[in-house]
Amino acid sequence: MQSARRMATTRPSYIRDILKATQGRQILSLAGGLPDAQLFPTGLLARAAHELAETPGVYQYGLTSGLPGLVDHIATQNNLASPDQLLITTGSQQGLDLISRAYLNPGDRILAEAPVYLGALQIFQLAEIDIGLIPATDTGPDIAQLEAELAKGGVKFFYAVPDFHNPTGVCWSLATRLAVAELLDRYKVMLIEDAPYRQLRYRGDELPLVSALMKGEHLLLQSFSKIATPGMRIGYVQGSAELLSPLVVVKQASDLHSSLPMQQMILSLLKAPEFPQHLSNLRHHYGLRVQVLAEALQHELGSALSFDVPQGGMFIWARLTEDEAPALAQRCLRNGLAVVPGQAFWPEGAPGYEAIRLNFSCLAPAQLKRAAQRLAASMSESSTD
Amino acid sequence: MQSARRMATTRPSYIRDILKATQGRQILSLAGGLPDAQLFPTGLLARAAHELAETPGVYQYGLTSGLPGLVDHIATQNNLASPDQLLITTGSQQGLDLISRAYLNPGDRILAEAPVYLGALQIFQLAEIDIGLIPATDTGPDIAQLEAELAKGGVKFFYAVPDFHNPTGVCWSLATRLAVAELLDRYKVMLIEDAPYRQLRYRGDELPLVSALMKGEHLLLQSFSKIATPGMRIGYVQGSAELLSPLVVVKQASDLHSSLPMQQMILSLLKAPEFPQHLSNLRHHYGLRVQVLAEALQHELGSALSFDVPQGGMFIWARLTEDEAPALAQRCLRNGLAVVPGQAFWPEGAPGYEAIRLNFSCLAPAQLKRAAQRLAASMSESSTD
Incomplete structure (x- = not known):
């Protein structure tokens, strides 16, 4: 066919x-x-698997939003007002796919830093949308070009990887973060901040998340693939319950929920004193x-x-x-x-x-x-x- | 937004x-x-988890089509000519979603038995398609109505649950299976056969899969949710490599692959002499x-x-x-x-x-x-x- x-x-x-x-x-x-x-973390993984063997309660159908223990743990760790601000996904790749399906119609326009993460490109191609490219500089996206594209209107969101971008490795400067947050707020455009590498910093000081500098709409994608293991396929989307709500509907239709035993093992890892x-x-x-x-x-x-x-x-x-x-x-x-x-x-x-x-x-x-x-x-x- | x-x-x-x-x-x-x-199977699950603790090789990124050991095991079990005829999914729910995204454009028409499995309805609603309903009888879908709908043309596929339908519980008679297979072949319409309950038969003799009676295009959805556990979220799609190939592209974009440790545990279960x-x-x-x-x-x-x-x-x-x-x-x-x-x-x-x-x-x-x-x-x- x-x-x-x-x-x-x-x-x-x-x-x-x-x-x-x-x-x-x-x-x-x-x-x-x-x-x-x-x-x-082979030792921690083995211990988590043995713990799983003693945790028979994670095999029934579960909530679409995620295993309550894991959701609560992340909500506490990230100082969230409510666990409703989280949705556990099958890797952060699925998070971006859910955003795309929940928010984009074919022909819609989004903006992304160029070069673009390949997995994001694939998702945007599936969504049959128009991608406006903002060239990367060594301190982040070109601010003048971003403003020019925003000023044209009709932009659904800006997709960005501010911490150690894939493929450029660029970490946005604080000035760029402040400027992008201000621009997106001014033009009322949502930010999709993809931060899988944020915890892999080897030099220099941590800078604030761009979404943390914004007043307007934003969603944050996080992954355990780089800091725990990718084969487990667990990540999450963080944002207001209102913005997450259509994602939850799409996730329910597309796979009901992510594997509960995997969420349990990630929880074990995160709680391990050696993590x-x-x-x-x-x-x-x-x-x-x-x-x-x-x-x-x-x-x-x-x-x-x-x-x-x-x-x-x-x-x-x-x-x-x-x-x-x-x-x-x-x-x-x-x-x-x-x-x-x-x-x-x-x-x-x-x-x-x-x-x-x-x-x-x-x-x-x-x-x-x-x-x-x-x-x-x-x-x-x-x-x- | x-x-x-x-x-x-x-x-x-x-x-x-x-x-x-x-x-x-x-x-x-x-x-x-x-x-x-x-x-x-709590004891088998605990043993599978302990085995997982001794299997450190399932934590890296893996192939989109699935964990080779599991794919090969199912291919052998199902007498398939090649493991390329399988795609492991995050439950069979994801299998249907991948089919829908790989094959359906908004406005396309499909046929389904009515009443319809709720999870399938959600997927079809997401796909913005037109669903032609074929009323269920106590031996399967109404054949005359199915033929009338097929004769109108423009049908992308027929979605069916021949074994112990959800919600009707109906198991299609052999005559219905033969008639549906013949009709779909004649009108060159693909069958999507969803068979999560097939192994849960309490009385009577097993009947052939409808797809096994067909010469034309068909895809089979299978799930481990009902026979193993649903929380693990593992199922698969079976069909020709050619028909699966666009599904693999969508799966790669949407979550790269399903959890490998879960696939490993399902493999342990399937191999357990007590299963x-x-x-x-x-x-x-x-x-x-x-x-x-x-x-x-x-x-x-x-x-x-x-x-x-x-x-x-x-x-x-x-x-x-x-x-x-x-x-x-x-x-x-x-x-x-x-x-x-x-x-x-x-x-x-x-x-x-x-x-x-x-x-x-x-x-x-x-x-x-x-x-x-x-x-x-x-x-x-x-x-x-």
Whole structure:
């Protein structure tokens, strides 16, 4: 049968395709967005599973909004006035999909920082909407362009990743946060703040959530994929009960609720006295890795790459000064290295400059150094290609 | 912000609302569609959780199609030519939602047996489509009406629950199965066969899946909610790799994949040597309960109710000969009994006759008898209402 119209514009993930293509080969991958499984809190997970074995009450159908124990725990942790300000989701990816289905009609217009997180692009393509792109600067989105787009009117929301953006790694400055909050309030446009990397900061001081600076409508997406484990698929949306209410209806229709035993295990992890220690261990290792990769790139490649060292997150966004990203990515693959060409993060594949995204969270330091060598070797082949 | 157009036509579940309204009160509920938590395989679940504690490899991001071990196990069990014919979902509810998003445009027309499973109604309402209703008879959908609707053309698919339909409890006869398969093949219309209750048969012989009788396109929805536990939220869609392929793209965009530790625990359950024994225990108890409720209804109410005793599933569909269902449901609530008026299972609330749905899986036999007494008391109040 002919698939729905929305399928024509929805691309499968380039990254998932590349990972599938390289399975079984001796490939060093800087292409994924994976946390390092070696750093998962294995002991805490095993304890949580044993606790689950003693918790038979989490197997019946449950509330769409989430397991009450987990919802209450997060509400307390986040100082919320009411647990009604939370909706537990199957990863924050589902949170964004629910927002999109609850609020967007085909043809609607939203704004997003460009480059755009691939998973968000897929959701927006499914929704058959129009995406206005706001170019990223090294302190966040270009404020003048954001205002110009808002002034045109007809914008349903602004989708943003202010903390260690995927793919650029940018952390918005305080001035940008204040300016964006003021603009969105002034133009009465909702903010969708996606913050999966917020707790992965390796240097510098935490800055306020942009949504916390706003008076107007906002929803916050949070994930346990980067700080606990992604395979469990648990995240949440935080916002006013009124804004969440249509999301709850869509979630009820789409999967009733997220897995209760998984919510119970996440609750066990969050309550474990050792969890903060796990988090600082994660920050320690990832913080080391970003330095190792940055220094190796500098050492191997010098001015052929231009990048800022991110203060957190999982990615270095490297602009190419003398190469084209898709061709380079192909040469890298032949040399046993996977990287993502920047074009993947634009709806139309047209960034206006050449860049590659390099993930530093998943490989150990020695592998990161080897990866930089393979990248250098691949770039030096460019003239003979 | 104004929610999307699709939200205007999507009703939250009447049943979830009624259950929420009665929480904490001394209500006997025949309203839900819940399995009995007392009959969950608690020992097997605890063992699966302990096994999970020894299986650290299920916490990273995984394949959208599902945990390979589980997919392979089901493919073998179901004699499939390839594991590509399966997609693991967050309950079969998500399977239907993915089908709807992958194949339906707003304004499209589908056919469904009426009354319709509430969760399916919600999904179809979200999809902003047109639902052609085929009245249920006691052997399945009315074949003449199905043919008349198919002959009009423009039907995207026929959604059906041939084994122990929710809410009617009807199990399609073999003749109906053959006739429907032939009609759909002749008119080249896809079948969506939803079979969550298929393994809950208490009397009579198993009949072939309708999709197994077809030459043309079909997708089968299966769930572990009724035979294992619903809180884990694991089900699957089975069909040709070609038909599944757009579903995989939508699933990737909407939640990447379903929880891997949950898939691992389901695999442990399915592999446990005691699982078949658990299934026959379930059938034994539910088979007893449907008899107990049927006899109590007969004894307490006689000809005021008209119903067939279903051979499986979870529901008795009782037609009212001298009462109106919504008013009766209200009186029942005052008397400490929850039932669902049949109107909830029609898109427009217009069945053409009065009926109530009575769930028999969730209460113990003694409670079912008390429930029948409360129903009788509530019906006898009708003249004084």
